[in-house]
Amino acid sequence: MSQKDNKMNEMTGYDIEDLEIGMTATFSKTITEADIVLFAGVSGDNNAVHTNEEFASKTIFHGRIAHCMLSASVISAAIANKLPGPGTIYITQNLRFKAPVRAGDTVRAQVSVTEIFLDKQRARLRTECFVKGEPVIEGEALVRATSRKSRS
Amino acid sequence: MSQKDNKMNEMTGYDIEDLEIGMTATFSKTITEADIVLFAGVSGDNNAVHTNEEFASKTIFHGRIAHCMLSASVISAAIANKLPGPGTIYITQNLRFKAPVRAGDTVRAQVSVTEIFLDKQRARLRTECFVKGEPVIEGEALVRATSRKSRS
Numbered sequence: 178m179s180q181k182d183n184k185m186n187e188m189t190g191y192d193i194e195d196l197e198i199g200m201t202a203t204f205s206k207t208i209t210e211a212d213i214v215l216f217a218g219v220s221g222d223n224n225a226v227h228t229n230e231e232f233a234s235k236t237i238f239h240g241r242i243a244h245c246m247l248s249a250s251v252i253s254a255a256i257a258n259k260l261p262g263p264g265t266i267y268i269t270q271n272l273r274f275k276a277p278v279r280a281g282d283t284v285r286a287q288v289s290v291t292e293i294f295l296d297k298q299r300a301r302l303r304t305e306c307f308v309k310g311e312p313v314i315e316g317e318a319l320v321r322a323t324s325r326k327s328r329s
Numbered sequence: 330m331s332q333k334d335n336k337m338n339e340m341t342g343y344d345i346e347d348l349e350i351g352m353t354a355t356f357s358k359t360i361t362e363a364d365i366v367l368f369a370g371v372s373g374d375n376n377a378v379h380t381n382e383e384f385a386s387k388t389i390f391h392g393r394i395a396h397c398m399l400s401a402s403v404i405s406a407a408i409a410n411k412l413p414g415p416g417t418i419y420i421t422q423n424l425r426f427k428a429p430v431r432a433g434d435t436v437r438a439q440v441s442v443t444e445i446f447l448d449k450q451r452a453r454l455r456t457e458c459f460v461k462g463e464p465v466i467e468g469e470a471l472v473r474a475t476s477r478k479s480r481s
Binding site for chain 2: 204206212215216218219220221222223224225226236244245246247249250251252253254257258263264265267268269270271272273274
């Protein structure tokens with residue numbers, strides 16, 4: 178087994194022992210009309226500002242916007258797919274919504290390690306989402322990473 | 330226009346002027362296999378613990394679980410559909426994940442008004458999710474409600 182293999186859990190996520198403060202990863206996803214329709218279905222959130230163009234066009238948003246929690250879910254993907262990656266378990270997620278996201282916008286979620294609690298197998302992450310470089314969500318997460326020590 | 334009509338915005342959500350501390354509403358949704366598959370698609374979060382039974386069965390969860398942010402999205406539905414209801418805009422949402430949710434579980438999201446900032450058109454809500462009476466998510470939200478004063 179190579180050194181690199183040693184440094185990954187079985188699904189190739191980072192173990193808590195290999196995280197360092199400042200490590201950063203991004204995951205991007207274009208939010209489409211279909212995503213908004215499907216998110217309304219899975220969440221039960223059929224707010225007219227997401228699903229009724231005639232209503233939404235008369236609001237301060239001048240048209241339909243994506244659900245805030247849909248954009249925020251791209252953070253979940255960045256954590257699960259990238260950093261710490263597969264095997265990570267969510268403990269907390271705080272979200273501040275800064276600007277609306279519309280169908281066609283590409284949400285870039287960026288997660289950065291800000292604090293590591295080795296004994297508790299936990300890491301604190303700064304979690305941000307951007308559209309064309311502008312912040313749309315800010316916040317932070319606390320997650321439980323996998324651990325080589327726990328596996329052995 | 331009846332007194333009741335006066336007390337609702339055009340989409341029948343509560344105006345900030347009509348909120349009172351202690352007001353509570355719930356919205357429930359059964360999380361199905363289909364919801365988990367669709368949420369993986371809209372979020373981009375294909376974590377094996379949600380989509381790979383062979384992997385998930387060997388984890389501490391002993392089987393696939395729903396995405397944390399999928400369960401949390403039912404809170405968004407409770408806010409948008411019930412309290413304050415249509416027209417509400419999310420400002421912040423803090424989430425603490427307490428226990429896993431599985432396909433077939435019915436998530437009951439409960440939101441309660443804990444603080445009102447009339448001049449800023451904002452309300453703080455306690456936001457909780459339960460499965461069979463047990464808490465699976467705790468947290469709070471800050472939202473901007475509609476306002477009769479602003480409309481007139």
